Amino acid sequence: MTLFGTGVLKGLIVTLKNFATSYFRKPDNGGIFTVQYPEERAKEIESFRNFPFLVYDGTPEKIRCVACGICERECPPKCIHIVMETEAGTGKPAKRPAVFEIDYGLCMNCGMCEDVCPFDSIYMDHAFEVTASDRTQELVRPKETLLKSNDYFLKIRPGTATPVDQKRRAAEEKKKTAQAAATPPKTNP
Amino acid sequence: MINTKSLEGSQMLEINFGPQHPSTHGVFRMNVFLEGEKICALKPVMGYLHRNHELIAENLPYAAVMAYTDRLDYFNSMANNFGYALAVEKLADIEAPERAAYLRVIMAELARIVNHLMLIGFLLNDLGAFFTPVLYAFREREKILDIFEEVSGSRMMCNYFRFGGVKRDVSAETLAAIKKIVAGFPAFLEEFEALLTENEILCMRCQNVGVLPADLAVNAGITGPVLRASGVNYDLRKVDAYGLYDRFDFKVPLGKKGDVYDRYYVRVLEMRESLKILEQALAKIPQGDILNKKALPFLKAPRNFKPAVGEAYGRIESPKGELGYYLVSDGTPQPWRYHVRAPSLINLTVLEDMCVGQKVADAIIILGSIDIVLGETDR
């Protein structure tokens, strides 16, 4: 049997030691690890996923999305709404979204849309400071605010974006050589 | 059930703990009947966080449910993912490749450490040791959550497991970072134990409080550290040897009395065993695929995943106890029946038995020592 109170004293020594060493130790080794947000920011981790955004190449008109609606159908909480654009003259469906909305109030950041998209068009963003004063209107994000350039994508997630770019470039070149060979025009599968 | 008529004229007092009481770990409510400070009866009331997880899942394709399992026990989504992936793999007869299986074990054990750290921290909070132990635990948890974010993209809602593998491969740097955490963790545990284990106040508050006899624990279907603290050797990692757990050398820590102190200490020991598993897994992890080729096409087209007619029950040793998923497939993309056997709910069966005869302040630490998360209890 040890003397009554030694356990408490031992604990107090631990807290005292931690108090003292927290001033000169490194943050990952028992030092002060709190980050003074918003003045300071924690290191951004590349694979971090928050809300989805749409990728365009070069200018916002060159949107990758073809409004196929796969993400709309597979989204578990059903937060995506897409309407395909029609050609002004013929009324045929143009492979572009006229309406593309994501309800950030419903989205649960699961990343399913990113997984299922066959056109490398929708990816999860890093922007987490999404606030609105109205739950119903401002959190339903239209296409204009969802669109972000490929350069931005390359900047925030180079590990995902670079292979996608390479793949797309290779596919484009293949298409070009196929066209140059003057075979009967192939439709894109 | 209490017959209020028979109480008329007695000194009994009915107190409502929760659902907004800070020590009920969420929106749990207890109807406590007191005589003085002593508890005569206790009725758990749940359902405040009920969202019918099972009905949601029965209307979704199998793959989409994975994201919802994160939200069951939000302290260790990795373990929830593991159980669900295991059940579906049983149903569809898919196996995870070697590297993915190792990654699963690594993630599940890291999740166990996170869970036990949080449990001990909040148990001490309930005891009145306000926030010093919790913040020590948070400091270590933060490192592990950073790893989770790196591999899965999210700190808590990981959604990392896929049928027949995992979502993303882990780089050598991340593995090195996990190794560093594992190497540094015993020193933290020593410090944490020096702070707590021999502390007289902790001992006096926890020893011989909320004793759970082994036979009652078995009969009431209690699982996990609560069962093992009562001295029953039953760990699914050993019994079922699911995943790759038969390849690792580790012990199953057992308690003697089954009181709150044993439940605390079993968890400390379990963290040490988890570190052993992690060390072995990190040393042995091979290179290779992270997803079974059979499961690859379903990543892009989840609705094509239609398991054959049949049923499966997959269970794992989640940090809170046995987490089971019961699935019935009718050959369509959605499960006909999806059921979660939630350890947080079933471990509450004996809450009244443990609390009756104790002081009212003890009810809080007994509840704390069972380790419930309301996301899983209420589903």
Next chain:
Amino acid sequence: MDLSVETVKKELETKVPGLKLRKVRDSLLIEDAKDLTRVASFLKTSPAFRLDYLSSVTGSDYLTYLESVYHLYSIEKKHGPVVLRVRAPKTTVPIPINCSTAAMGAVPATVPQQKIIAGTAKIPSLVPVYRSAELQEREVYDMFGIIFEGHPDLRRIFMWEGFEGYPLRKDYEQEDTEVLEAADIAWLDARHIAVPNELKEKAKELQAAGKRAVARKPEKPRIA
């Protein structure tokens, strides 16, 4: 010990007299629900099985009947599972109103004590054998409306007292998320979101009929 369905079936049929069993997938269906308690106590006490741990109790709805499924394991012998299932046809039975207040002994005499609920089923409770069935059977009662006879405290667990219907039944009327209602369309219109015309027409029809958009139900069991 070998716990394959055939051996367990043979063993049970020889040891428990008058028992009718049928193999359903990897489990044993007890034809007469009343035998459930006998089978469970035999499996629990028999030295060969010692299935002392009831892991999971859950219900399922197969449209014409309700089913309760039990997963039994042994902690002592570390084997398992033996899966038992019991079926009960959906019948109309009276059940006590608001069981908890009734048990509290505070029900005024004017309140009707019973209520007729269509499509409920009765199955004996396993709580006398396994305490772990206590909260799980309450959950099954709450979600499927199976009445477990002999349960000490059978009342709703997640849904509130007075909630009507059983949410996990296949005939539970759930809102159809694919169909929009007039109110939804008005809401979308106010926000200048284009709604396809066919959806608008459907909503008008629904409103005229005074109905709500209810998800389509399976007409026949896709599985038995």
